[in-house]
Amino acid sequence: SEELPGDTCDSHAGELDGAREGQALPGIIKASSPLPDGASLNSSTLSDGSQDEEWSFTVPTSGSMSILEAIPDVPVHSNGAADPGRSARSAASDDEYLEKNIPIEAEELSFEVSYSEKLTQAPKRNRFKKLDFKKEDYVLPKFVVQKTRFGLTKAEDLSAEDMKKIRHLSLIELTAFFDAFRIQLKRNKTEKVKGRDSGIFGVPLTVLLENDRRKDSGVKVPLVLQKFFEKVEESGLESEGIFRLSGCTAKVKQYREELDAKFNADKFKWEKMCHREAAVMLKAFFRELPTSLFPVEYIPAFITLMERGPHIRVQFQALHLMVMALPDANRDTAQALMTFFNKVIANESKNRMSIWNISTIMAPNLFFSRSKHSDCEELLLANTAAHIIRLMLKYQEMLWTVPSFLIAQVRRMNEATMLLKKPLPSVKKLLRRKTIERGVTSPKTSKVLQKSPSTRRMSDVPEGVIRVHAPLLSKVSMAIQLNSQTKVKDILAKFQCEN
Secondary structure (H helix, E strand, O other), X not given: OOXXXXXXXXXXXXXXXXXXXXXXXXXXXXXXXXXXXXXXXOHHHHHOOOOOOOOOOOOOOOOOOHHHHHOOOOOOOOOOOOOOOOOOOOOOOHHHHHHHHOOOOOEEEOOXXXXXXXXXXXXXXXXXXXXXXXXXXXXXXXXXXXXXXXXXXXXXXXOHHHHHHHHHHHHHHXXXXXXXXXXXXXXXXXXXXXXXXXXXXXXXXXXXXXXXXXXXXXXXXXXXXXXXXXXXHHHXXXXXXXXXXXXXXXXXXXXXXXXXXXXXXXXXXXXXXXXXXXXXXXXXXXXXXXXXXOOHHHHHHHHHHHHOOOOHHHHHXXXXXXXXXXXXXXXXXXXXHHHHHHHHHOOHHHHOOOHHHHHHHHHHHHOOOOOOOOHHHHHHHHHHHHHHHHHHHHOHHHXXXXXXXXHHHHHHHHHHHHHHHOOOHHHHHHHHHHHHHHOOOOHHHHHHHHHOHHHXXXXXOOOOEEEEEOOOOOOOEEEEEOOOOOOHHHHHHHHHHHO
């Protein structure tokens, strides 16, 4: 294919992506002025859309909007960039701002006790306590995981069979977790869309991985996605607005068609692709999946959880269980994606892509539903999805660690399975002894048992000894040594002597 004349990355550096992900999120709230000291976002203010004399919110007048209490309000442009009053040089990253102005005390998280069990043990007043977000609280708190006796286990360290058990246990735990808040976890039915069987875009992750494993059996993330990461990392990490600005529209269309036709045959020429087109196609890759990377059907439960304003720690625990319940292909892809985005965020001072901007832009591509929703429901979905992405980006190092309480349950399940497959030695020994005592073995078997020293050792019965039962006598049982002269009257005489 020929390159179109005059179309270069630089000539379209200012062209906005046609999707305008930043504007696609109506839930980004703009304050007309900074919040007064001590002010907080409460549900009554947001639920009726009323405006205060000093500060206001652009929200619909219908529906409960208290979810926005868990999504801190930061003065931003409509495109999600930083406050225009702050220059590019002075707009330090969120973490730098916190380190300079707010002392951090890392909170310890324990993976050894079930999350739902902790909630049932916690006082009810603490469980439903609402938090007040001040203007500097938009930086998420820092967590560290408590050390355990057996160390920490990553999801990739477990076998496929064990991870299957982890997924089932996580879903049960997630249901119990929401039950503690009296939230019903209902998996809403989503419209099933049949994906393509070949190509790249619109093909299910499992099909892509099946094709890729013909080339490399150890692949866990689609190869085309890894190529998109590489192209952006080569020259686009410091490119300003890398995920907001689009490349050449004609080239993007041309590359998409070529990828669908040539990628699996290893005939696509990656060297001609610009990092900007790679970023555009990365977003399109996730947006065109038959089902979203993350299960949008759990969003209603997360919305209710966030409306009740629990601590970020509780939100993390719910998200942790959701990640553990993801299918292998989705979880591995999500881990690679969040690792890549954190590389982008690390260059925020140059590319202006903060954790807030990345989450705002990518949320519609990673959480989407083809079902129809009202404007208010769309707003809640957009804000919740963006908040979940922020949590994943902030705590991605911990999200792929399997909680120790789930590991312990899997270990017990494996031990129980082994016991069912292998009878206990003592049971085998007892059955063999009973068989010998009752004399129910066939002549052939009896002959073998008599000739086998190992069998006699296992039964612990001396050769030539039988046990006689006489329930009508006071001496009901007795071991009798037999010989060639033994008769029944001799045995009866022994019982009479004992009696």
